[in-house]
Amino acid sequence: MALEDELLRQRHQRIAQIQQLGFAPYGHAFDFTHTIPRLLAGYSAKTAEELAGDPIRVRIAGRIQTIRRMGKAGFLHLQQEGEKLQIYIKKDALPENEYKLYELLDTGDIVGAAGYLFRTKTGELTIHVEQLVFLSKIMLALPEKWHGLEDIETRYRQRYLDLIANPDVRRIFVTRANIVRSFRRQLDSRGFLEVETPMMQPLYGGAAARPFVTHHNTLDLDLYLRIAPELYLKRLVVGGLERVYEINRNFRNEGISTQHNPEFTMLEFYQAYADFRVMMQLTEELLRQVAIDATGSPRVSYQGLSADFDHFNRLSMREAVIEFWPGATKPSLDNVKDPEWLSLHSKEKSPGAALVELFEEYAEPNLTNPTIVHGFPVEISPLSKTNPEDPSIVDRFEVFAGGVEIGNAFTELNDPQEQRRRFEMQLARKAAGDQEAHVMDEDYIRALSYGMPPAGGEGIGIDRLTMLLTNSKSIRDVILFPLLRPEGEIGLVAKLREVAP
């Protein structure tokens, strides 16, 4: 018989024994005086003498992490919110049925305990238990205690086990929440309004990507999961919501990698009467504060390299290509502007696309320190305003850190005629086979035709920023439930049915 079947049988019997002792195997509310982290914060400084002289009575709850049984006594560690506290059980100190309950406990059970604090011989702060309450029964076996759970697939599929076994995982997601909270607080205090725009859209736009398609039955309507909220947020700017932001999921039907998950979280914000220069300044201020709120410092280390959010670099895409050019003789500024020179060094047809290719190949991986790169080619930027001095580039920048793009911003194109022409260019590309080209969004053109104030807009990838600020190598480490293929038959239901039909 497999161990798991045997375990389920044992645990099922144990539930009956727990009930016979007068306890519910799955309890209800439990009134506690402290969480374990709060108790540790409050009393870790107390000496054995102080605790003995003035007994402090507490009630706590938690999951049993370890049990060390020694005849008629035992020590258990309870775990709660990533921290652990030891409790001491002694036969003489408990009612008989509660001591019998202790004898039935398994690591992984959730219990409540009441008693007074003391320090053991070895000095560990411990609760001398006078009352034991049963709260929830574990049926399966927890991962082993000192290697924890290491199998990456299991960690992603059964994130709850990962959270129980690996305290660092909890910290990553706490940091992620702090990052989001920091953005909200900063944007709110600058007068931005948080909004929610459609995730299901009849037309998709705002980015170059292939969408997911779904279907509404009653309307008999195909809808796209949004690839970006951009066009809706700018409609709101037209409507007079001059500072808006949204933090929500985008969905792109493309490859999966350590830097790409099909659904990912994006912050987008728009500020009327600003341009990309203003957004650069705002970006630096926001990211610096986020780094501090998430890690305590504007200087973070990522995969052995350092990134200083106090000191952003700024350079144009052309400058970046020159600076990181691999050969001994670097190209000149005239070279990187010259369509012929660009076509010699890239397979891309248009000069702009060629420049971007060279940038992504040579410069991007080297942009470890936070860097603002501006001067993007117009061909790949259908929603940005062109630069007044150089119509081949747009007033757009991207923010890089840790060698990846974490943000993208531009002066918004608000001329409906120009926007119409850009969409038409995109349609031509789509006709030529570019699956990621924009579609024509006539309602968006109509909105612009009512007049949109000049505005700057920006998107920041929350997942990638979280990777950087938690030193995580894979985006899956900062997404609680990353997309995986289905795992197939689990088989637990049949086993549970067999144990208790």
Next chain:
RNA sequence: GGGCCGGUAGCUCAGCUGGUAGAGCAUCGCACUUUUAAUGCGGUGGUCGCGGGUUCGAUUCCCGCCCGGCUCACCA
């Protein structure tokens, strides 16, 4: 989608040029009323990812498939 690597007990892992599977933890039993990787003694537990082939014999060799990781391509 391509290339490389991996999947052995609940967990973490070993298993040689093919000979019928092992450790630690967990689990079960016994002893132990201040332990902390508690300790000591004894036990249970495996469709070796799945399917086919070669072979007297396959966890091991070959082929196909499934799942995962890294990487390239695409992308944020």
